[in-house]
Amino acid sequence: xxxxxxxxxxxxxxxxxxxxxxxxxxxxxxxxxxxxxxxxxxxxxxxxxxxxxxxxxxxxxxxxxxxxxxxxxxxxxxxxxxxxxxxxxxxxxxxxxxxxxxxxxxxxxxxxxxxxxxxxxxxxxxxxxxxxxxxxxxxxxxxxxxxxxxxxxxxxxxxxxxxxxxxxxxxxxxxxxxxxxxxxxxxxxxxxxxxxxxxxxxxxxxxxxxxxxxxxxxxxxxxxxxxxxxxxxxxxxxxxxxxxxxxxxxxxxxxxxxxxxxxxxxxxxxxxxxxxxxxxxxxxxxxxxxxxxxxxxxxxxxxxxxxxxxxxxxxxxxxxxxxxxxxxxxxxxxxxxxxxxxxxxxxxxxxxxxxxxxxxxxxxxxxxxxxxxxxxxxxxxxxxxxxxxxxxxxxxxxxxxxxxxxxxxxxxxxxxxxxxxxxxxxxxxxxxxxxxxxxxxxxxxxxxxxxxxxxxxxxxxxxxxxxxxxxxxxxxxxxxxxxxxxxxxxxxxxxxxxxxxxxxxxxxxxxxxxxxxxxxxxxxxxxxxxxxxxxxxxxxxxxxxxxxxxxxxxxxxxxxxxxxxxxxxxxxxx
Amino acid sequence: xxxxxxxxxxxxxxxxxxxxxxxxxxxxxxxxxxxxxxxxxxxxxxxxxxxxxxxxxxxxxxxxxxxxxxxxxxxxxxxxxxxxxxxxxxxxxxxxxxxxxxxxxxxxxxxxxxxxxxxxxxxxxxxxxxxxxxxxxxxxxxxxxxxxxxxxxxxxxxxxxxxxxxxxxxxxxxxxxxxxxxxxxxxxxxxxxxxxxxxxxxxxxxxxxxxxxxxxxxxxxxxxxxxxxxxxxxxxxxxxxxxxxxxxxxxxxxxxxxxxxxxxxxxxxxxxxxxxxxxxxxxxxxxxxxxxxxxxxxxxxxxxxxxxxxxxxxxxxxxxxxxxxxxxxxxxxxxxxxxxxxxxxxxxxxxxxxx
Numbered sequence: 001x002x003x004x005x006x007x008x009x010x011x012x013x014x015x016x017x018x019x020x021x022x023x024x025x026x027x028x029x030x031x032x033x034x035x036x037x038x039x040x041x042x043x044x045x046x047x048x049x050x051x052x053x054x055x056x057x058x059x060x061x062x063x064x065x066x067x068x069x070x071x072x073x074x075x076x077x078x079x080x081x082x083x084x085x086x087x088x089x090x091x092x093x094x095x096x097x098x099x100x101x102x103x104x105x106x107x108x109x110x111x112x113x114x115x116x117x118x119x120x121x122x123x124x125x126x127x128x129x130x131x132x133x134x135x136x137x138x139x140x141x142x143x144x145x146x147x148x149x150x151x152x153x154x155x156x157x158x159x160x161x162x163x164x165x166x167x168x169x170x171x172x173x174x175x176x177x178x179x180x181x182x183x184x185x186x187x188x189x190x191x192x193x194x195x196x197x198x199x200x201x202x203x204x205x206x207x208x209x210x211x212x213x214x215x216x217x218x219x220x221x222x223x224x225x226x227x228x229x230x231x232x233x234x235x236x237x238x239x240x241x242x243x244x245x246x247x248x249x250x251x252x253x254x255x256x257x258x259x260x261x262x263x264x265x266x267x268x269x270x271x272x273x274x275x276x277x278x279x280x281x282x283x284x285x286x287x288x289x290x291x292x293x294x295x296x297x298x299x300x301x302x303x304x305x306x307x308x309x310x311x312x313x314x315x316x317x318x319x320x321x322x323x324x325x326x327x328x329x330x331x332x333x334x335x336x337x338x339x340x341x342x343x344x345x346x347x348x349x350x351x352x353x354x355x356x357x358x359x360x361x362x363x364x365x366x367x368x369x370x371x372x373x374x375x376x377x378x379x380x381x382x383x384x385x386x387x388x389x390x391x392x393x394x395x396x397x398x399x400x401x402x403x404x405x406x407x408x409x410x411x412x413x414x415x416x417x418x419x420x421x422x423x424x425x426x427x428x429x430x431x432x433x434x435x436x437x438x439x440x441x442x443x444x445x446x447x448x449x450x451x452x453x454x455x456x457x458x459x460x461x462x463x464x465x466x467x468x469x470x471x472x473x474x475x476x477x478x479x480x481x482x483x484x485x486x487x488x489x490x491x492x493x494x495x496x497x498x499x500x501x502x503x504x505x506x507x508x509x510x511x512x513x514x515x516x517x518x519x520x521x522x523x524x525x526x527x528x529x530x531x532x533x534x535x536x537x538x539x540x541x542x543x544x545x546x547x548x549x550x551x552x553x554x555x556x557x558x559x560x561x562x563x564x565x566x567x568x569x570x571x572x573x574x
Numbered sequence: 575x576x577x578x579x580x581x582x583x584x585x586x587x588x589x590x591x592x593x594x595x596x597x598x599x600x601x602x603x604x605x606x607x608x609x610x611x612x613x614x615x616x617x618x619x620x621x622x623x624x625x626x627x628x629x630x631x632x633x634x635x636x637x638x639x640x641x642x643x644x645x646x647x648x649x650x651x652x653x654x655x656x657x658x659x660x661x662x663x664x665x666x667x668x669x670x671x672x673x674x675x676x677x678x679x680x681x682x683x684x685x686x687x688x689x690x691x692x693x694x695x696x697x698x699x700x701x702x703x704x705x706x707x708x709x710x711x712x713x714x715x716x717x718x719x720x721x722x723x724x725x726x727x728x729x730x731x732x733x734x735x736x737x738x739x740x741x742x743x744x745x746x747x748x749x750x751x752x753x754x755x756x757x758x759x760x761x762x763x764x765x766x767x768x769x770x771x772x773x774x775x776x777x778x779x780x781x782x783x784x785x786x787x788x789x790x791x792x793x794x795x796x797x798x799x800x801x802x803x804x805x806x807x808x809x810x811x812x813x814x815x816x817x818x819x820x821x822x823x824x825x826x827x828x829x830x831x832x833x834x835x836x837x838x839x840x841x842x843x844x845x846x847x848x849x850x851x852x853x854x855x856x857x858x859x860x861x862x863x864x865x866x867x868x869x870x871x872x873x874x875x876x877x878x879x880x881x882x883x884x885x886x887x888x889x890x891x892x893x894x895x896x897x898x899x900x901x902x903x904x905x906x907x908x909x910x911x912x913x914x915x916x917x918x919x920x921x922x923x924x925x926x927x928x929x
C-alpha cells in the first residue's frame with residue numbers, strides 16, 4: 001500500500017525529437033501537396049536545360065542526363081513517395097488494428113487462423129516479398145500501395161493483439177461489460193482508445209520503413225510507371241553518374257528520402273519512449289536541488305546544538321527532512337522527522353498513504369529511492385551518524401547490523417536461485433564460514449522461522465513457497481547476518497489474516513528471544529496494538545505523535561491519532 | 575441448506591465453477607466454487623467472507639458473468655439467468671451492478687467522470703441528454719462529491735473519490751442488487767469508514783441489496799446483516815452477523831475471527847490456531863476440507879464432506895424476526911455442533927475477539 005511515488009503525476013512532456021520530426025514531415029506534406037507552385041520547370045519534360053548541368057541559380061539541384069531539372073523532379077517525386085507512404089500506413093493501420101483487436105478480444109479459432117497467416121507473411125524478408133508481389137501483380141501506384149500495406153499489417157495485428165490481451169481483464173474493461181455494453185463496444189470504446197499510444201508511435205516508425213521500401217522498389221525498377229518522378233528510380237538512374245562526378249542526380253533525391261524516413265523515425269522513437277525529455281530535465285533539477293540542499297544543511301549543522309542521544313536508543317532519527325526535486329527546488333515530503341528506537345523494543349511507525357512512513361524507514365537503511373534529496377537531519381545508529389560519510393557508513397551496517405524485510409516477499413527473493421543458495425550466500429557475505437557451515441546455519445535458520453522440512457525446502461525456488469512461507473524465508477534471510485536492528489516494511493500486508501497472525505507472532509517471538517530491536521512500518525493499527533511497545537504516528541511527512549503503545553491507544557494526544565484509531569475501530573468495542 | 579428468504583431478489587443455487595489448469599504437462603481440475611447456495615432479500619446486505627483461494631471473488635464474477643459458471647442456477651428478481659447471451663445479460667445488468675476492488679483501474683482513464691456515470695444510463699434508460707446530465711449531477715451529489723468533478727478525468731481524483739464514482743456508476747440505473755468486490759480493501763482506513771457509511775446511507779434510501787465480498791471482518795461486522803464464510807470453494811458457516819460473530823461455530827470461522835487484529839491496547843484474545851497450510855484446490859481432501867488443519871478433527875470428518883447443520887440457539891439469543899428472512903445459523907461441522915448440544919453453555923462462547 002505504501003508504494004513510493006517519487007514523482008507522482010510527472011508531466012508528460014513531448015520530446016524535442018518529436019517536434020523536429022513532425023515539423024519536417026509537415027513541411028514535406030505541404031510541399032508535396034503544392035509541388036506545382038514551387039517547381040520552376042515541368043518535372044517530366046526533358047531538355048529544360050543542358051544535360052548534366054551542375055547545381056546553379058538556374059537549376060538549384062542541377063539537371064540530369066536528359067536535361068530535366070532535378071529540383072523540380074525531386075519536388076514532384078515527394079508527392080508520389082509521400083502519398084504512397086501515407087496511404088500504405090493508413091491502410092495497414094486501420095486493417096491491422098481492426099484484425100488485431102478482434103483476434104485479441106475474441107481469441108479462439110479466429111485468433112489462431114489470423115496469427116498463423118501473419119506468421120506466414122512475416123516469415124519472408126519483407127523486401128523480397130514486396131518484390132515478388134509487385135512482380136506478380138505488376139507495377140503502378142495502387143499495386144505498390146496494396147503490397148506495402150499488406151506487408152505492414154502483421155506488425156499492427158501483433159501489436160494491437162498484445163495490447164488488448166494485456167488490458168482485456170483490466171477492471172475498467174470488466175466494469176464496461178457489467179454496465180451492459182455489448183462486447184464490441186467494450187472493445188472499441190473502452191479497450192482500443194487505451195491502446196493507442198504505442199500504436200501511434202509504431203505507425204510512425206512503420207512509415208519510416210515504408211518510405212524506404214517504396215523507394216527500394218522504385219530503385220530496382222519495380223515501382224510505379226518508369227519515367228515518372230520517384231526518389232528510388234531517380235537514385236537508380238543517377239547512380240552511374242556518381243562515379244563521373246555528377247553526384248547531384250542521385251544525391252538530392254537520396255537526401256530527400258533520408259529526411260522523410262528519418263523524420264518519421266524521430267517522431268516514432270520519441271513517442272515510444274516514456275517522456276525522456278522530462279527525465280533529462282529532472283536530472284538537471286536533481287543536481288541543482290542537491291547543491292542547494294548541501295549548502296542549506298551545512299549552515300543548519302553549524303547552527304544546531306550538539307545533541308546527545310539517549311543511551312538506551314540504538315537509533316536516533318533527528319530532524320530528518322528531505323524531498324524530491326521539482327521545478328522550484330526540493331519539494332519537501334519529510335518535515336523534521338524525529339524519533340528514536342529503544343534497544344530490544346519493537347517500535348511501530350504507523351500512517352496512511354503518503355505519510356512518509358516507508359520513506360523514513362528506507363532512509364534508515366540507506367535505501368531511499370533515487371531522487372530523494374535529504375535537506376537536513378541526522379540518523380545516529382549506535383552513536384555514529386550514518387549520514388556523515390554515506391554511502392560508506394551504510395556499507396558497514398546494512399545487511400550486517402541492520403536488516404530489512406520487504407513487503408512483497410516473493411517479489412523480493414531472487415526467482416532463479418534456490419532458497420537455500422540465497423540463504424547460504426547471504427550468510428557467507430557477512431560471516432567467515434565455509435559453504436558447509438553456512439548450509440548448516442541456513443537450515444537452522446529455516447527451522448527457527450518455523451518452516452517445516454527445512455532441508456527439502458532449501459532446494460526449492462521462491463515460486464514454490466506460499467506468501468506466508470516466503471515471508472518466513474525473507475525473515476530468515478534478514479536474520480542470518482545476526483543484525484541488531486530489523487526494519488520490517490509492511491511485512492504482512494497482502495497476506496491472509498490467519499497467515500498474518502502466524503507471521504506476526506513469529507516476528508514477535510524472534511525479536512524477544514534474540515533481543516533484537518525492530519521497527520515495524522504498517523498502516524494497520526490492529527497489528528500495532530498486538531505487537532509493538534512504542535509507536536510513532538506519521539502523517540503528511542510529519543511525526544504527529546510518539547509514545548508507548550498503551551498511551552497511544554488509550555490516551556492519544558494528537559487529534560489525528562485519535563481519528564485514525566476511531567477509523568480503525570469500525571465497530572465500537574463491546 | 576441455506577437461510578430461506580421468502581422473496582429473494584437474488585437467489586443462487588448450486589453455483590459451481592471449475593477451471594481446467596495445466597501445470598507441468600498434466601491437466602487438473604481446480605474447483606474454485608463447489609456448489610454455493612445463497613439468497614439475498616431486497617435491501618439486505620450479505621457478506622461473503624473468506625481468505626484468498628476461498629472462491630468468494632469467483633462467486634462474484636460468476637454472478638456478473640465475467641466468467642461462465644460451470645453449473646448452478648441464478649435467479650435475479652424472479653428471472654432465471656441461465657445461459658444468457660449478451661443481449662439478455664445486458665438487460666439483467668439493469669438490475670445487477672458491481673463495484674470493483676481497485677478504483678484506480680476500474681474507471682476508464684480516457685473518459686470524463688460525466689461520461690463514466692452517464693454510460694450505464696445511455697445503455698439502459700431512454701433519457702434525453704439533458705435528463706442524463708441532471709441525473710449525473712444528482713448522483714455525484716448523492717455519493718458526496720461536487721458536480722464540478724463531473725468534468726474531470728479519473729486521474730485527477732483521489733482513491734476514495736474514484737471509489738465514490740464507481741459507486742455512482744453502479745447506482746446510475748437504479749439496480750436492485752449491487753455486488754461489491756472488496757470495495758474498501760485498497761483504501762486507507764479513514765476513507766474506508768466514509769465509503770461504508772455512504773453505502774449504508776444509499777441502502778437506506780434506495781432499498782438496494784448488497785452482496786459484499788470481503789476479507790475484512792471489521793467491515794462485515796459494520797455493514798452486513800448476514801454472513802457466509804467460505805473455505806476452499808464451500809460455504810462452511812452462515813448466519814446473521816450477530817450470530818456468527820458472537821457464537822462462531824465452524825473451526826475455520828473461529829480461526830478467522832480470532833486471527834483478526836484488534837486496534838485495542840491489551841485486548842485479550844485467545845487464538846484458535848489451525849495448523850499447516852491450505853491444501854491445494856486441485857487436489858482436495860475427500861472429507862472436510864479443513865480436516866488436515868483442524869484441532870477438532872474426528873475420524874468421520876475425513877470420510878465425507880459434512881453438511882451444513884443448524885447450530886443450536888440459546889433461547890435468549892434468538893434473533894428478532896425480520897419479515898421474509900429466516901435467519902438460521904448453520905455450520906458444516908458436526909463435531910462442533912455436537913459439542914454445543916452436549917454443553918449448551920458453549921453457545922455462549924465469549925466473543926473470541928472484540929471485533
